[in-house]
Amino acid sequence: MTESLHPALLPNGLSDGLPPRAEREADTVDHLMTFVRGHGYRRVKPPLIEFEDGLLGGAGAALGRDTFRVMDPVSQRMMGVRPDFTVQIGRIATTRLRREPRPLRLCYAGQVLRVRGTQLRPERQFTQAGAELIGADGPAAEAEVIVLAAEALAAAGVTSATIDLNLPTLLDVLFDAHGVAADDRPGLRAAVDHKDVAAVRERADPALGACLVALIGATGPAAEALAEIAAVALPSEAAARVAALADLAARIEAAHPGLTLTVDVLEGRGFEYYTGVGFSVFAPGARGELARGGRYRAGPPEMGEPAVGFTLMMDAVLDAVPEAVPAPRVLAPAGHDRALAQRLRDDGWVVLSALDAAADPTAEAVRLGCGYVLGGGGPEAVG
Amino acid sequence: MTESLHPALLPNGLSDGLPPRAEREADTVDHLMTFVRGHGYRRVKPPLIEFEDGLLGGAGAALGRDTFRVMDPVSQRMMGVRPDFTVQIGRIATTRLRREPRPLRLCYAGQVLRVRGTQLRPERQFTQAGAELIGADGPAAEAEVIVLAAEALAAAGVTSATIDLNLPTLLDVLFDAHGVAADDRPGLRAAVDHKDVAAVRERADPALGACLVALIGATGPAAEALAEIAAVALPSEAAARVAALADLAARIEAAHPGLTLTVDVLEGRGFEYYTGVGFSVFAPGARGELARGGRYRAGPPEMGEPAVGFTLMMDAVLDAVPEAVPAPRVLAPAGHDRALAQRLRDDGWVVLSALDAAADPTAEAVRLGCGYVLGGGGPEAVG
Numbered sequence A, B: 001m002t003e004s005l006h007p008a009l010l011p012n013g014l015s016d017g018l019p020p021r022a023e024r025e026a027d028t029v030d031h032l033m034t035f036v037r038g039h040g041y042r043r044v045k046p047p048l049i050e051f052e053d054g055l056l057g058g059a060g061a062a063l064g065r066d067t068f069r070v071m072d073p074v075s076q077r078m079m080g081v082r083p084d085f086t087v088q089i090g091r092i093a094t095t096r097l098r099r100e101p102r103p104l105r106l107c108y109a110g111q112v113l114r115v116r117g118t119q120l121r122p123e124r125q126f127t128q129a130g131a132e133l134i135g136a137d138g139p140a141a142e143a144e145v146i147v148l149a150a151e152a153l154a155a156a157g158v159t160s161a162t163i164d165l166n167l168p169t170l171l172d173v174l175f176d177a178h179g180v181a182a183d184d185r186p187g188l189r190a191a192v193d194h195k196d197v198a199a200v201r202e203r204a205d206p207a208l209g210a211c212l213v214a215l216i217g218a219t220g221p222a223a224e225a226l227a228e229i230a231a232v233a234l235p236s237e238a239a240a241r242v243a244a245l246a247d248l249a250a251r252i253e254a255a256h257p258g259l260t261l262t263v264d265v266l267e268g269r270g271f272e273y274y275t276g277v278g279f280s281v282f283a284p285g286a287r288g289e290l291a292r293g294g295r296y297r298a299g300p301p302e303m304g305e306p307a308v309g310f311t312l313m314m315d316a317v318l319d320a321v322p323e324a325v326p327a328p329r330v331l332a333p334a335g336h337d338r339a340l341a342q343r344l345r346d347d348g349w350v351v352l353s354a355l356d357a358a359a360d361p362t363a364e365a366v367r368l369g370c371g372y373v374l375g376g377g378g379p380e381a382v383g
Helices: A022-037 A054-056 A058-066 A086-094 A139-153 A170-177 A182-193 A197-203 A206-217 A222-230 A238-257 A314-320 A338-346 A361-367 B021-038 B053-055 B057-066 B086-092 B139-155 B168-176 B183-192 B195-202 B207-216 B221-228 B237-256 B314-320 B338-346 B361-367
Strands: A049-051 A068-070 A078-081 A106-113 A125-134 A162-166 A260-263 A278-282 A291-298 A303-313 A329-332 A350-353 A372-373 A380-381 B050-051 B069-070 B077-080 B105-115 B125-134 B160-166 B260-263 B278-282 B291-298 B305-313 B329-332 B350-355 B370-374 B378-381
Touching: A022 A106, A022 A125, A022 A139, A022 A314, A022 B021, A022 B350, A049 A260, A054 A058, A054 A078, A054 A086, A054 B278, A068 B069, A086 A106, A086 A291, A086 A303, A106 B105, A125 A139, A139 A162, A139 A238, A139 A278, A139 A291, A162 A170, A162 A222, A162 A238, A162 A303, A162 B207, A170 A182, A170 A206, A170 A238, A182 A197, A182 B237, A197 A206, A197 B125, A206 A222, A222 A260, A222 B105, A238 A260, A260 B168, A303 A314, A329 A338, A329 B370, A338 A350, A338 A372, A338 B021, A350 B021, A350 B260, A350 B338, A361 B069, B021 B105, B021 B125, B021 B314, B050 B053, B050 B278, B053 B057, B053 B077, B053 B086, B077 B160, B086 B105, B086 B125, B086 B291, B086 B305, B125 B139, B125 B314, B139 B160, B139 B278, B139 B291, B139 B305, B160 B237, B168 B183, B168 B237, B183 B195, B195 B207, B221 B237, B221 B260, B237 B260, B305 B314, B329 B361, B338 B350, B338 B378, B361 B370
Parallel strands: A162 A260, A329 A350, A329 A372, B160 B260, B329 B350, B329 B370
Antiparallel strands: A049 A078, A068 A078, A106 A125, A125 A303, A162 A278, A278 A291, A291 A303, A372 A380, B050 B077, B069 B077, B105 B125, B125 B305, B160 B278, B278 B291, B291 B305, B370 B378
């Protein structure tokens, strides 16, 4: 015997999207996809589930613990419900679309599921939308993708976004240059992640410690932060990466003057996937980041290609998109002029048909939340 | 040791949506949802997974064997991946939205998964879109929903759809009136489903047999079929249901003159869910039905409400929607006028930015499938 649950009860972290938010989400996804498609990104739609080997191999391994698995009764193999799109897009690019000319621009939107939420974000189902530029190395591709993320959000109504640039691989470059032993890296990385200057000084040798502390302090608006970083004595490989980041910031500024750029070179949490520059997008009013992206290798390791892309987290995007003005609602009495009603709908009105011919149209309109009744000449305001 | 799969291999019945079909699907869903929202249907978005008790209770039980199940590590209860939307929409209507005025009009679009495909349709993931009118009994509600399905499809480009009306419950009404024993019903139902007149005559008593054979023959265009059915001697409850169907056909014809209506009253396969009129939509070029709908009870049994709705099967809809004319593609050389490029995108052009400043723009345009290069004055045709 199972104790019976109230029918309205949903599992923790899963929820019903209700009007008007469900409508606003669909409309915003649509605006974002239309925008990126205008830049040549073509839409693909990977399946919700696929063999776990493909979904969780290579770069996907990091999400293995977060992935719902089901047995496929047809093949008797395990399948996973996608926890993210990026691995699937890389698979499509490097297999099905391997003969398409490069760079290959792809976009997507849909649902992802995670086994567990976090304390900060209990949700386990997310709407993601994104764009990936595959088969192109170099800063022009990175600048295109970062500016595209910002402009797509602006087109959807997010006008005060901030882009935070970072170098998730820089810490390992510095560790290599300073000969930090593998065993010492996790502790030192945690100290850097928490910006715990005392712990950094304690764990690192004096030269590396001074360098890390200087970099931890050199965060904020891009121009100032990059100037501060330029003054830090860095090993040559690290200096080259920082110089590339400064070049990228200059390209972004040239393409979209006035975009708010910040820099936090050592920020690396959640960017394990990336092989070069990483970035996050923030906006006032949104809980957490609106988008995350960066440079990575697309596709299975044996057929990988350079790629750069971003993923929008629609929950956070919707927090930052202004509420839409609801369409005016009209009640059309039984026997109304159907052609007139359709013309109004084409002009953006919502026209409900009354089902009950006997009911008083004005009272019905008020009851159904309509501000108008359809008369012979058009909508007539009620009350 | 697991034998390693080719990374491009997907489980049977699951596939990648590629351009341009993935784009056309997204655009068509968007058109359909915009159309039904214009009629007052508000979009909801139930979660992809929920507790199986809710998903598969009551009317959902029929899909139990088709449902992927996963254990929820948070609640330790079983969850199911939805095999269909209708049960979820009924749950939302009768719980979360129970205080909203009736009739309640809701719409939805998204993915559903099934454990197994059929021989005819091996697919296991479907895009469904639909509309439900909840809390209204009677023929006006049924006519609204059926006409809405046809007009939404027409707005999306399916101009030669046929609506097939049926009465899935009629056979049980006839069985009751003629006192057919419960044990004899499945065999007789199968004979009727296969339109096997000889088997029907053999299994039914002469009066019922004559009636069933007459009804099996009375199919086709609505006017003729309904006239033939009116001439069949039917028990009173069955006659009342047939009269209601004729009234509904007349209402549909009045609301949308010229819509192609057919009648096959005894067609009942796959309509077990419905409690009154059922309907299917067909169109030339489409494999299988584009939509299916009818009258049912929404919500869990203890709080159920009368409802009528339809679900569009987007695979079949896309087979019947004309191919879209691809947007013209322009390659914008490095250093192009970004404002000009954006104006073109706003006008429906696809404008790709060249990443490599050194490349010959015309050759690059040809390589990337662009018919134009962006010059100072606008797009210039190549070749």
